[in-house]
Amino acid sequence: MSTAAVLEHKPLFEGPEWDFEKIRRVHDAIQEIAIGELGLDIYPNQIEVITSEQMLDAYASVGLPLMYRHWSFGKRFAREEALYRHGLQGLAYEIVINSSPCISYIMEENSMAMQTLVIAHAAFGHNHFFKNNYLFRQWTDADGILDYLTFARDFIHRSEERHGLAEVERVLDAAHALMNHGVHRYARRPKANLAKERRRVKERREYDERTYDDLWEHVVPRREAKSAEDAELDKDRREARRKLGIPEENLLYFLEKHAPRLKSWERELLRIVRNVSQYFYPQKQTRLMNEGCATFVHYEIMNRLHERGLINDGAFLEAMHSHTNVIFQPEYDDRRYNGINPYALGFAMMQDVKRICTTPSDEDREWFPAIAGNGDPWGTLRDAWANYRDESFVLQFLSPCLMRQFRLFKVLDDASEDALVVDAIHDERGYRDIRSALARHYDLARQEPDIQVVDVDLSGDRRLILRHAVHDGVLLDEASCRGVLEHLSTLWHYGIVMEEADASTDRVLKTHEVPAHMH
Amino acid sequence: MNIIDRRPNPKGKSLPNRQRFLERAKHEIKDAMTEALKRRKVGESANGEKVSIPTRGIAEPNFRRASQGGTRDYVVPGNKEFVTGDRIKRPQGGDAAGGGEASKEDGGEQDSFEFVLTKEEFLNLFFDDLELPDLVKTKITDQESVQLVRAGYSVAGTPSNLNLKRTMRNSLARRISLSRPTETQITALEVQWKTALDADDAEGAEQSRVELDAALRKSRRVPYIDPVDVRYSRFERMPKPNTQAVMFCLMDVSGSMTEQMKDLAKRFFMLLHVFLTRRYKHVDIVFIRHTSSAQEVDEDTFFHSRETGGTIVSTALDEMMRVVRARYNPDTWNIYAAQASDGDNYTEDSDRCALLIAKEVLPVSQHFAYIEVGAEATLRNVYSTASTDLWRTYSAIAEQHRNFAMRKVADPGQIFPVFHDLFSKQRELAA
Numbered sequence: 031m032s033t034a035a036v037l038e039h040k041p042l043f044e045g046p047e048w049d050f051e052k053i054r055r056v057h058d059a060i061q062e063i064a065i066g067e068l069g070l071d072i073y074p075n076q077i078e079v080i081t082s083e084q085m086l087d088a089y090a091s092v093g094l095p096l097m098y099r100h101w102s103f104g105k106r107f108a109r110e111e112a113l114y115r116h117g118l119q120g121l122a123y124e125i126v127i128n129s130s131p132c133i134s135y136i137m138e139e140n141s142m143a144m145q146t147l148v149i150a151h152a153a154f155g156h157n158h159f160f161k162n163n164y165l166f167r168q169w170t171d172a173d174g175i176l177d178y179l180t181f182a183r184d185f186i187h188r189s190e191e192r193h194g195l196a197e198v199e200r201v202l203d204a205a206h207a208l209m210n211h212g213v214h215r216y217a218r219r220p221k222a223n224l225a226k227e228r229r230r231v232k233e234r235r236e237y238d239e240r241t242y243d244d245l246w247e248h249v250v251p252r253r254e255a256k257s258a259e260d261a262e263l264d265k266d267r268r269e270a271r272r273k274l275g276i277p278e279e280n281l282l283y284f285l286e287k288h289a290p291r292l293k294s295w296e297r298e299l300l301r302i303v304r305n306v307s308q309y310f311y312p313q314k315q316t317r318l319m320n321e322g323c324a325t326f327v328h329y330e331i332m333n334r335l336h337e338r339g340l341i342n343d344g345a346f347l348e349a350m351h352s353h354t355n356v357i358f359q360p361e362y363d364d365r366r367y368n369g370i371n372p373y374a375l376g377f378a379m380m381q382d383v384k385r386i387c388t389t390p391s392d393e394d395r396e397w398f399p400a401i402a403g404n405g406d407p408w409g410t411l412r413d414a415w416a417n418y419r420d421e422s423f424v425l426q427f428l429s430p431c432l433m434r435q436f437r438l439f440k441v442l443d444d445a446s447e448d449a450l451v452v453d454a455i456h457d458e459r460g461y462r463d464i465r466s467a468l469a470r471h472y473d474l475a476r477q478e479p480d481i482q483v484v485d486v487d488l489s490g491d492r493r494l495i496l497r498h499a500v501h502d503g504v505l506l507d508e509a510s511c512r513g514v515l516e517h518l519s520t521l522w523h524y525g526i527v528m529e530e531a532d533a534s535t536d537r538v539l540k541t542h543e544v545p546a547h548m549h
Numbered sequence: 550m551n552i553i554d555r556r557p558n559p560k561g562k563s564l565p566n567r568q569r570f571l572e573r574a575k576h577e578i579k580d581a582m583t584e585a586l587k588r589r590k591v592g593e594s595a596n597g598e599k600v601s602i603p604t605r606g607i608a609e610p611n612f613r614r615a616s617q618g619g620t621r622d623y624v625v626p627g628n629k630e631f632v633t634g635d636r637i638k639r640p641q642g643g644d645a646a647g648g649g650e651a652s653k654e655d656g657g658e659q660d661s662f663e664f665v666l667t668k669e670e671f672l673n674l675f676f677d678d679l680e681l682p683d684l685v686k687t688k689i690t691d692q693e694s695v696q697l698v699r700a701g702y703s704v705a706g707t708p709s710n711l712n713l714k715r716t717m718r719n720s721l722a723r724r725i726s727l728s729r730p731t732e733t734q735i736t737a738l739e740v741q742w743k744t745a746l747d748a749d750d751a752e753g754a755e756q757s758r759v760e761l762d763a764a765l766r767k768s769r770r771v772p773y774i775d776p777v778d779v780r781y782s783r784f785e786r787m788p789k790p791n792t793q794a795v796m797f798c799l800m801d802v803s804g805s806m807t808e809q810m811k812d813l814a815k816r817f818f819m820l821l822h823v824f825l826t827r828r829y830k831h832v833d834i835v836f837i838r839h840t841s842s843a844q845e846v847d848e849d850t851f852f853h854s855r856e857t858g859g860t861i862v863s864t865a866l867d868e869m870m871r872v873v874r875a876r877y878n879p880d881t882w883n884i885y886a887a888q889a890s891d892g893d894n895y896t897e898d899s900d901r902c903a904l905l906i907a908k909e910v911l912p913v914s915q916h917f918a919y920i921e922v923g924a925e926a927t928l929r930n931v932y933s934t935a936s937t938d939l940w941r942t943y944s945a946i947a948e949q950h951r952n953f954a955m956r957k958v959a960d961p962g963q964i965f966p967v968f969h970d971l972f973s974k975q976r977e978l979a980a
Contacts, residue, residue, distance in 0.1 A: 050552050057550050076551040084555060087562040102609055104570030107563045108664030115665060131551065138556060153550075199569075207610050361627020370626060439628040441637065444620045452635040455628055468624040479612050498612075503619030506612060513610025 039339040046141035053077065056146050060154060063334050068327065069408055070158040073132040073172060077153060080135050085125070086110055088135060092310075093125050095133065096179050098186040098302070100202050126152040128160040128313070130172040143345035147352060150331040155324025162416040163319070165312035168217065175309060182302040189295050201296050204517035205282060205303035210478055212282030212304040213311045270488060277482045281518075282307070284483050290492065291523045300521070315474050318420040322376020326411070329353060329377070359436065375436070379423070382432045383411055393430055420472035428468065430461045440467050445503070479506055480533070492524040499533040505540055506530060515544045571670060574607050578666070579674055607662065676824050697784040706781025715780035723778060729771040730764040738764055794883040795833040796825055797869045798851065801890035803840045803860035806922075813922040813958055814889035815852055820968050821887055822848070835872055839865035845872060862894045862939060866905045879913035886910065889920040892937025899942045911950050918971050919943055919955040
């Protein structure tokens with residue numbers, strides 16, 4: 031950087047005070063860099079200035095600008111407020127909403143340097159991620175979310191007026207308890223198309239005819255034929271199960287569609303909670319990447335602004351001070367340790383990808399032949415941001431170099447042993463093991479218990495049978511599980527059985543039962 | 550890009566949620582408050598109260614994996630000395646390796662939940678089930694004690710009740726609707742006319758003059774304030790609430806009362822004061838303090854000034870009766886009294902006290918509460934058998950009169966329970 035370059039530009043602002051004009055100037059300067067140089071692709075921005083009190087409000091309604099009313103939001107507000115008032119916890123500098131236009135809330139208390147950082151972070155980093163990541167594209171409707179929330183809030187309000195607070199609260203409580211199990215993890219099968227179906231059937235028949243081999247008819251023993259009556263019963267059951275779509279892992283969806291005694295407004299409430307949950311599902315799976323992307327983007331932008339003299343040294347240092355605080359990763363034996371900081375790991379991984387693309391070592395060439403030294407860090411990162419989620423991103427891009435830098439090690443905790451075992455460390459033998467283990471920790475499907483509706487006897491006592499597929503012998507938390515089942519029974523109205531069965535052997539390890547709920 | 554300033558938006562968007570939360574956790578919050586009150590001064594309620602409640606009623610359960618059992622692995626940063634195959638002692642309390650992650654996962658559910666109540670919320674809950682006992686003297690008061698209450702506007706009234714704001718608003722509306730030219734419009738026309746005259750523009754001057762004349766005519770025809778604009782504030786005569794009550798606070802401030810005892814007594818009255826002013830609009834409070842002589846004082850002196858001397862309890866009762874005779878006719882007033890003392894009295898005086906209370910005070914009172922403040926519990930245990938002079942005297946009275954209650958308070962923690970005991974709604978049912 032030459033001195034002349036510094037003199038070319040006047041800083042966009044001086045001093046800590048901000049005003050709307052400065053924010054507009056800064057936003058435009060950042061936009062030039064973000065779109066022109068980094069190649070980001072964003073929703074139009076909407077920046078809203080709020081007070082700290084409003085920030086607390088926004089926290090309490092899970093970060094959404096409008097939300098229906100429920101006591102649990104009040105509880106969250108009370109807790110956040112207590113922590114904040116006692117200085118135990120600062121407020122986030124910003125909240126950003128995955129909508130189009132992308133709404134970023136910034137706080138009036140921030141200095142101008144912080145506003146710059148926040149705009150670069152939220153209005154460009156997060157915004158780009160929301161718009162481009164495949165999970166968000168597949169599952170969330172950025173244009174419609176605010177309208178939907180308005181509808182949800184009004185609908186719930188009307189239900190409260192018509193059916194009473196307590197009734198609505200009962201349904202919402204139960205729905206909230208099942209919220210994590212109210213998402214579709216996989217895209218549904220598209221509606222059947224007659225022409226396509228016919229073609230498929232035809233192709234299959236042709237394939238069967240082509241590959242027909244009389245030999246197999248004789249070599250593979252036929253299953254013993256069941257009695258006709260049994261077969262009939264079996265067929266009935268299969269038919270019933272097919273109609274119910276069992277097994278079904280989206281419990282809220284199942285209840286909404288098939289719970290026998292729910293009223294239609296109750297089903298609509300379940301649907302609302304389910305949709306909100308589904309809206310947040312991508313965010314839960316991409317926290318590391320999302321924060322990593324935003325942090326990396328703001329770091330890059332702040333540096334470029336500073337290099338060009340668009341922000342002065344004071345503002346730059348203030349922003350960097352905050353940046354280093356955010357990406358601080360305490361070690362496991364530190365009192366402050368509370369898991370791996372997604373900002374720290376996310377940012378480090380983005381930096382690392384950039385390094386691999388531009389100045390790879392021999393090791394990197396061996397591990398990442400596809401991207402090492404390709405000289406296009408931004409293209410590589412944009413591709414990663416668009417096509418990966420936390421789990422696959424770690425599995426694909428966590429480099430040995432970074433594992434050494436974080437000094438990661440893996441500990442195995444077997445309850446039947448009296449000591450923990452260090453299973454793998456950051457060495458040649460351990461890299462792959464650590465990488466896949468860490469990736470698993472970011473896989474929601476593995477972190478949240480795998481619970482499915484497996485059966486319901488609609489013609490008999492209508493008991494709902496759930497099954498928890500137990501992996502690695504980790505059962506459900508007993509008290510909490512009972513609480514959820516009780517909530518569930520107020521929706522299902524009949525008995526509920528939860529079987530915890532080992533995923534590999536199908537042996538039932540534990541059963542929870544809740545009798546029919548007389549309502 | 551859009552920048553929107555949301556700061557002027559209404560605050561307290563989550564207030565309804567908060568109220569729902571408080572309603573739901575009401576039971577737990579009350580228990581927690583009783584507990585919290587034992588540790589703090591009543592006068593400090595200005596800043597709200599931090600309460601910590603168990604999570605029972607407000608739990609949000611979800612399906613999650615147990616924090617123990619089975620096989621699991623952790624990936625953690627910051628390896629210093631471990632190599633593959635090392636065995637680590639299982640950390641207790643989940644603080645070291647891996648524990649951090651585990652405890653974070655189930656961090657959503659703590660054993661207790663802590664948050665801050667505002668002063669308003671606190672006091673509402675605090676006095677939720679308390680009331681003055683036996684508030685029965687409901688004699689309809691005579692005609693003269695009526696109260697004037699604002700009741701909208703009227704078109705007729707006395708000049709002193711003229712409501713300027715309303716009147717001017719009506720006048721403005723009428724002037725606009727009848728398009729009465731304003732001062733500035735007329736001045737502008739005048740200027741126009743004069744400039745036209747100066748410029749020898751006869752035609753323009755003539756036109757301006759016509760316009761000006763029209764405007765002046767109009768302004769004469771449409772008056773600035775018309776009688777139809779005039780509004781008066783209307784008052785209605787409301788009979789005063791027919792239950793009246795007065796609370797006498799009698800406090801011993803003699804030399805035998807230690808600082809700690811005075812503090813206890815003051816706390817009790819403080820609580821009583823807050824309770825009465827908050828719950829009852831029409832309760833008079835009379836403060837009387839006494840040493841060897843008694844005097845009626847104002848609130849501030851009662852709570853804040855220091856004075857010492859000997860002890861003659863009956864003087865306070867005399868003073869109370871004097872005030873009753875002078876201002877509070879027992880036929881129309883519900884009379885309450887609360888007395889706080891260390892129980893120390895001039896020996897010959899105790900009998901007189903008993904006589905006064907039984908013959909004079911109790912017959913006119915709805916309820917009389919006596920609080921005996923003692924030394925700290927630890928000290929008191931040594932002399933626990935010895936009851937004071939006054940306590941013995943009053944015990945005899947308490948047996949004979951239903952409207953007399955007495956309690957002992959030895960440390961700040963007991964004040965709220967005792968207070969609650971004395972004024973809870975169920976008290977009467979139990980009695």
